[in-house]
Amino acid sequence: MTTLAIDIGGTKLAAALIDDALHIRERREMPTPASKTPDALRETLQALVEPLIPSARRVAIASTGIIREGTLLSINPHNLGGLLHFPLVQTLESITGLPAMAVNDAQAAAWAEYHAPEIDAQNMVFITVSTGVGGGVVLDGELQTGEGGLAGHLGHTLADPHGPVCGCGRRGCVEAIASGRAIAARAQGDLAGLDAKAIFDHAQRGHQPARELVAHSAQTLARLIADVKALTDCQTVVVGGSVGLAAGYLSQVAEFLAQEPSVYHVNLRPAWYRHDAGLLGATLLSQGAQQ
Ligand code: ADP
Ligand code: BMX
Ligand code: ZN
Numbered sequence: 001m002t003t004l005a006i007d008i009g010g011t012k013l014a015a016a017l018i019d020d021a022l023h024i025r026e027r028r029e030m031p032t033p034a035s036k037t038p039d040a041l042r043e044t045l046q047a048l049v050e051p052l053i054p055s056a057r058r059v060a061i062a063s064t065g066i067i068r069e070g071t072l073l074s075i076n077p078h079n080l081g082g083l084l085h086f087p088l089v090q091t092l093e094s095i096t097g098l099p100a101m102a103v104n105d106a107q108a109a110a111w112a113e114y115h116a117p118e119i120d121a122q123n124m125v126f127i128t129v130s131t132g133v134g135g136g137v138v139l140d141g142e143l144q145t146g147e148g149g150l151a152g153h154l155g156h157t158l159a160d161p162h163g164p165v166c167g168c169g170r171r172g173c174v175e176a177i178a179s180g181r182a183i184a185a186r187a188q189g190d191l192a193g194l195d196a197k198a199i200f201d202h203a204q205r206g207h208q209p210a211r212e213l214v215a216h217s218a219q220t221l222a223r224l225i226a227d228v229k230a231l232t233d234c235q236t237v238v239v240g241g242s243v244g245l246a247a248g249y250l251s252q253v254a255e256f257l258a259q260e261p262s263v264y265h266v267n268l269r270p271a272w273y274r275h276d277a278g279l280l281g282a283t284l285l286s287q288g289a290q291q
Pocket of ligand 3: 155156157166170176
């Protein structure tokens with residue numbers, strides 16, 4: 001059965017048709033509108049998925065935000081232009097006329113990565129470093145979503161009590177230091193106004209302040225991973241998102257993690273499914289839901 005899979009991130013929307021063997025075709029992307037009114041997101045989603053609808057039989061959505069009863073609730077509304085609340089399942093069912101389900105993007109990606117060829121652990125954690133920092137936790141082979149959908153929101157654990165205030169209202173979250181938006185927000189001087197991608201390009205060319213911003217993100221992520229190991233005893237942590245997958249980033253995280261005592265070390269891997277982990281994980285979960 002062909003699934004119309006949709007991944008809603010703070011920076012980009014992706015959609016594709018995915019068959020039961022998890023082959024991806026007709027993948028499309030559009031920038032996420034930054035607007036606090038739901039209409040803009042609805043219109044962009046409609047334009048994104050319209051050409052794919054005739055071939056699909058169901059919709060599987062991986063989305064940024066806490067997903068509760070099919071609705072997106074922002075924990076950090078700044079990542080979505082101030083949008084607080086969006087009825088995901090209802091909107092996609094009305095656009096497509098197909099049954100839809102929704103799950104948090106990092107939880108979905110964790111589920112896909114748990115099924116990737118190289119993973120044989122019962123416990124694993126996925127972390128996306130992207131517009132925000134998200135997480136998904138698999139314990140004893142079960143994806144943890146939590147009673148209210150909050151499980152795995154690792155970007156909102158404490159990195160620095162004196163750090164910047166996070167969009168969730170808490171001071172010093174990992175997300176407020178390590179995410180793509182945070183890297184851009186901390187940029188000064190000739191880096192001011194650039195996005196994380198441009199700052200990484202500067203870092204690659206040896207620009208020292210850019211290198212420091214990237215290193216600070218990587219160090220913060222390494223500390224988070226040590227905390228995650230202490231909490232879950234997971235043997236494997238998989239990192240995705242465009243910052244997480246950027247050239248040279250994960251090797252820096254590994255270097256910082258190596259400086260921690262060995263009890264906190266994990267197998268650190270880039271996402272096997274790269275930028276498609278969310279699309280594939282939502283599809284896998286929708287297949288499971290139908291069985
Ligand atoms: P989303 O958050 O929508 O899922 P991404 O995973 O692409 O999207 O993350 C978006 C963030 O990643 C933005 O802050 C963007 O500037 C940054 N980014 C995109 N491409 C790169 C890259 N090649 N290197 C470093 N950062 C990148
Ligand atoms: C934020 C939060 C998480 C999400 C994470 C990564 C919102 C809107 N999102 O912490 O639910 O998983 O960002 O999201 O509050 P992404 O947009 O970077 O993929
Ligand atoms: Zn926060």
